[in-house]
Amino acid sequence: MSEKKIITVVGATGAQGGGLVRAILADPERRFVARALTRKPDSDKARALARLGAEVVAGDSDDPASLERAFAGAHGVFCVTNFWEHMSPEREGTQARAMAQATRKAGVRHVIWSTLEDTRKWIRLDDNRLPTLQGKYKVPHFDAKGAADHVFAEEAAPTTYLLASFYWENFIHFGMGPRQGAGDDLVLALPLGGARLPGIAAEDIGKCAYGVFRRGTDTIGQRIGVAGEVLSGPEMAAKMGRTLGRKIGFADVPFDAYRGLGFPGAEDLGNMFQFQAILGDEFLRSRDPGLSRDLNPQLLSFDAWLTANAGRMTIA
Ligand SMILES: NC(=O)c1ccc[n+]([C@@H]2O[C@H](COP(=O)([O-])OP(=O)(O)OC[C@H]3O[C@@H](n4cnc5c(N)ncnc54)[C@H](OP(=O)(O)O)[C@@H]3O)[C@@H](O)[C@H]2O)c1
Numbered sequence: 001m002s003e004k005k006i007i008t009v010v011g012a013t014g015a016q017g018g019g020l021v022r023a024i025l026a027d028p029e030r031r032f033v034a035r036a037l038t039r040k041p042d043s044d045k046a047r048a049l050a051r052l053g054a055e056v057v058a059g060d061s062d063d064p065a066s067l068e069r070a071f072a073g074a075h076g077v078f079c080v081t082n083f084w085e086h087m088s089p090e091r092e093g094t095q096a097r098a099m100a101q102a103t104r105k106a107g108v109r110h111v112i113w114s115t116l117e118d119t120r121k122w123i124r125l126d127d128n129r130l131p132t133l134q135g136k137y138k139v140p141h142f143d144a145k146g147a148a149d150h151v152f153a154e155e156a157a158p159t160t161y162l163l164a165s166f167y168w169e170n171f172i173h174f175g176m177g178p179r180q181g182a183g184d185d186l187v188l189a190l191p192l193g194g195a196r197l198p199g200i201a202a203e204d205i206g207k208c209a210y211g212v213f214r215r216g217t218d219t220i221g222q223r224i225g226v227a228g229e230v231l232s233g234p235e236m237a238a239k240m241g242r243t244l245g246r247k248i249g250f251a252d253v254p255f256d257a258y259r260g261l262g263f264p265g266a267e268d269l270g271n272m273f274q275f276q277a278i279l280g281d282e283f284l285r286s287r288d289p290g291l292s293r294d295l296n297p298q299l300l301s302f303d304a305w306l307t308a309n310a311g312r313m314t315i316a
Contacts, residue, residue: 004033005075007213010061010099012036012054013045015167016080016114019206023296024213025053032213037070061095067102076213077103078206080114081145087265089137089144096148100155110217111152111159112209117286118146119275129278130271131259139272141265160212163225165287167202168305171240172312175263178240178248179316186244186315188237189251191258191270193277197236198227198287201300211295225287226295229302236302243306244313 007024011017013036024034037059038046050056059070061081071077079099081092096113103111119139123130130138137143152159171177181187190197208226212219231239233250241248255277259270276283293299300308 004030006033006035006055006073007076007078008035008037008057008071008074009078010037010059011078011080011082011114012049012056013038013040013043014080014082015169015202016164016205016209017078018045018049019203020078020209021049021054021206022052022203023207023210027210032076035070035074037067061098062091064098064102067098068105071102071106071108074106074108076110076112077106077108078112078114078209079103083141083144084265087140087268089134089140089147092141092144093148093151096145097151097155100148100152100157100159103152103157104155109158110213110220111157112162112212113149113152113157113159114164114205114209115145115149115161116142116163117275118143118149119271121146122279123275130274131267133267133271139275140268142272142275158217158220160219160221161223162205162209162212163223163286164205165198165200165225165227167205168199168228168302168309169202172309172314175316177313177316178237178244181249181251184247186241186246186248187251188233188240188248189253190233191253191255191273192233193255193274194232194252195273195277195280196230196232196284197276198225198230198284198289199236199302200226200228200292201305204228204292204296204299207296207298208292215295223286224291224295226292227287227289228292228300228305229289230284230287231302239302239306240313243303243310
């Protein structure tokens with residue numbers, strides 16, 4: 001009897017990796033075994049994954065030996081870093097290198113690296129449209145991931161590069177939801193510069209990653225960008241309004257004003273939105289809802305996501 005292939009999932013207790021673990025376990029054909037890596041195997045989230053049928057293992061991206069143990073015997077590995085926990089691009093790069101090296105040592109056949117663009121390939125450091133941050137970055141949480149792409153190549157890790165989109169959950173957890181405007185009306189305020197925004201239900205990123213693993217190894221070396229839908233600010237506001245039964249307008253916040261809001265990461269996010277607006281159609285082409293639906297036929301539209309999540313959105 002052939003043994004089932006193991007997929008080790010970094011970030012298994014988080015949004016992207018959690019979606020992947022649940023997708024692996026929800027497959028009625030149970031093609032793969034889900035091995036969920038976490039620093040805290042006793043946490044509620046880790047226990048919930050174990051109850052669903054995942055093999056939960058201890059591991060830490062800051063501890064290379066623990067990665068090698070967790071990747072041993074795995075066919076596939078999903079790699080993600082969490083910039084927002086420490087906001088250090090250098091640490092993110094070190095973690096990515098440790099993961100890439102551990103996949104090589106373990107002889108992993110297919111790696112998915114959850115990456116983003118190194119924006120400095122488009123906007124050089126001396127281009128003052130975006131202020132330079134932390135001395136050598138334009139969008140630190142993008143740049144460090146994109147800069148780590150070559151590390152996976154250097155380690156000869158058989159890698160599919162997965163580009164995530166803006167999670168619609170940011171409207172719930174990241175303080176980006178609608179807020180009280182003048183009178184009774186609500187306002188969705190984001191710095192989009194008139195651009196449309198590729199967005200996705202966070203759970204769908206993992207489901208798309210599962211679609212990549214299911215396809216086999218054809219996508220190795222490719223960049224696959226996922227999105228649920230691409231919408232303008234006024235379109236998102238109107239859809240939110242219809243779901244919440246409130247009038248919601250859209251305010252396109254100037255990039256400088258957003259960068260100046262003073263919360264941790266405001267400059268990084270302001271630069272991110274401006275980068276996306278500068279790239280325009282090139283950015284939109286890099287995240288394809290059609291391809292995402294091929295990988296994950298259950299892909300949610302924004303309306304479907306709103307219907308499921310309207311009750312979780314708080315008005316600031
Ligand atoms: N929000 C967005 O719109 C968006 C869009 C695209 C990309 N992203 C990127 O998504 C990344 C975060 O992914 P997420 O949203 O899936 O994460 P998340 O929901 O914030 O959860 C973080 C996950 O990372 C794990 N983790 C953190 N540090 C670790 C370490 N040292 N070793 C092992 N595991 C570690 C945590 O595991 P334990 O705590 O259980 O160990 C947890 O599973 C960020 O880097 C962000 O830039 C976000």
